[in-house]
Amino acid sequence: MTEKFSIVIPTYNEKDNVEPLLKEIDSALGRKYEYEVLFIDDNSPDKTADVINSLSGKYPARVIVRTEEKGLSTAVIFGFNQAKYETILVMDADLQHPPIVIPRLIEAIEEGNDIAVASRYVPGGGCEGWSKRRVLTSKGAIFIAHLFLPQSRRIADPMSGFFVFKKKILDGLTLQPIGYKILLEMLCLAPNAEATEVPFLFRLRERGESKLNFNQHIEYLKHIFSLMYRTKELIRMIKFAIVGASGIIVNEGTRKLITVLNGQSSDIWAAPIGIELSIITNFTLNNFFTFSDKKASTLPSFASKLVRYNIFSIIGALIQYGVYMLLTRVAGMSAPPFDTIANLIGIGIAVIWNYFSNSWWTWKK
Ligand SMILES: Nc1nc2c(ncn2[C@@H]2O[C@H](COP(=O)(O)OP(=O)(O)O)[C@@H](O)[C@H]2O)c(=O)[nH]1
Ligand SMILES: [Mg+2]
Numbered sequence: 001m002t003e004k005f006s007i008v009i010p011t012y013n014e015k016d017n018v019e020p021l022l023k024e025i026d027s028a029l030g031r032k033y034e035y036e037v038l039f040i041d042d043n044s045p046d047k048t049a050d051v052i053n054s055l056s057g058k059y060p061a062r063v064i065v066r067t068e069e070k071g072l073s074t075a076v077i078f079g080f081n082q083a084k085y086e087t088i089l090v091m092d093a094d095l096q097h098p099p100i101v102i103p104r105l106i107e108a109i110e111e112g113n114d115i116a117v118a119s120r121y122v123p124g125g126g127c128e129g130w131s132k133r134r135v136l137t138s139k140g141a142i143f144i145a146h147l148f149l150p151q152s153r154r155i156a157d158p159m160s161g162f163f164v165f166k167k168k169i170l171d172g173l174t175l176q177p178i179g180y181k182i183l184l185e186m187l188c189l190a191p192n193a194e195a196t197e198v199p200f201l202f203r204l205r206e207r208g209e210s211k212l213n214f215n216q217h218i219e220y221l222k223h224i225f226s227l228m229y230r231t232k233e234l235i236r237m238i239k240f241a242i243v244g245a246s247g248i249i250v251n252e253g254t255r256k257l258i259t260v261l262n263g264q265s266s267d268i269w270a271a272p273i274g275i276e277l278s279i280i281t282n283f284t285l286n287n288f289f290t291f292s293d294k295k296a297s298t299l300p301s302f303a304s305k306l307v308r309y310n311i312f313s314i315i316g317a318l319i320q321y322g323v324y325m326l327l328t329r330v331a332g333m334s335a336p337p338f339d340t341i342a343n344l345i346g347i348g349i350a351v352i353w354n355y356f357s358n359s360w361w362t363w364k365k
Contacts, residue, residue: 005106008089015046025099039064040063041064042066092161095206101200118197118199128204142156149227161183179222189230243282255274283310312354312362320346
């Protein structure tokens with residue numbers, strides 16, 4: 001069965017791009033597919049909408065002009081609601097997203113995926129003419145998403161604006177992207193949607209201007225934070241901190257109890273017992289409380305997660321010790337009260353390490 005689909009394209013001042021784009025889409029898709037191209041234009045002063053209307057006889061294209069609202073994300077979501085078909089492809093108007101990739105994206109949907117992403121960061125993909133610095137900024141932004149939003153980790157390029165999806169995955173969801181990144185929003189809010197990637201080369205813009213500006217970086221961070229809140233990742237961090245605090249009580253309580261019963265000199269083995277016991281209680285609480293949605297419920301998986309958790313805790317302790325030594329011995333923070341501050345900084349960094357290493361590797365899924 002060949003999939004019928006709507007191509008939703010947001011436009012703002014793209015009059016010179018519309019015709020070459022429609023031509024490229026037409027030659028990429030030929031007569032093999034049933035599709036519509038739906039432009040959502042925010043009343044562009046350059047009269048993009050007039051150009052689209054003049055081409056709608058020649059191509060299966062139509063335009064809806066919004067006058068009340070502005071903005072890329074809301075334009076795209078508006079397009080989702082107006083689309084004729086149940087499968088929706090999103091792309092930009094400026095030819096940075098090559099239409100030649102569309103058949104492979106549709107194929108991925110026909111194979112049973114719910115989302116197929118045209119990706120710059122899988123083998124075979126890339127960015128034409130980007131400086132090292134620009135690639136690094138882009139990858140850094142993705143790393144932040146992957147770190148804070150586990151649901152985004154299943155896609156190497158969750159920031160792509162070129163993707164196709166089945167509309168049904170949005171049932172019951174309210175999309176409220178703050179910034180530019182609708183795909184990221186969808187991946188996080190529909191964690192069970194089957195998603196895959198197809199490589200593509202992000203081309204240079206030849207005509208018109210990019211609307212991306214510095215403000216978008218701030219919006220992006222706000223978007224990440226909002227998604228952490230809505231996907232309950234923020235609550236997870238708070239739970240992890242509470243469990244950590246309980247571990248301190250177990251750790252010191254055990255050491256104290258043993259030394260009271262066996263004499264002060266028994267601290268040589270009482271302290272490591274306290275440490276290990278608190279690692280085990282922390283692990284157990286995190287498994288059933290902090291990461292209850294990904295918990296180990298069989299004994300072998302419990303054991304293997306416990307081993308990992310133990311290893312990350314030991315690395316965390318070494319990090320704490322390393323930071324403490326560095327700050328007291330090299331950075332001159334050895335005199336009180338700076339030694340305490342040095343140790344607290346070490347503890348803080350170790351806690352961050354513990355959280356992310358375990359979120360990434362111990363409770364992966
Ligand atoms: N409707 C609408 N489209 C927009 C808006 N801002 C950007 N676009 C469109 O969104 C697509 C991507 O924008 P672009 O500026 O090329 O972003 P960049 O590729 O990240 O530099 C293009 O098709 C733009 O015309 C907006 O405010 N409203
Ligand atoms: Mg662009």
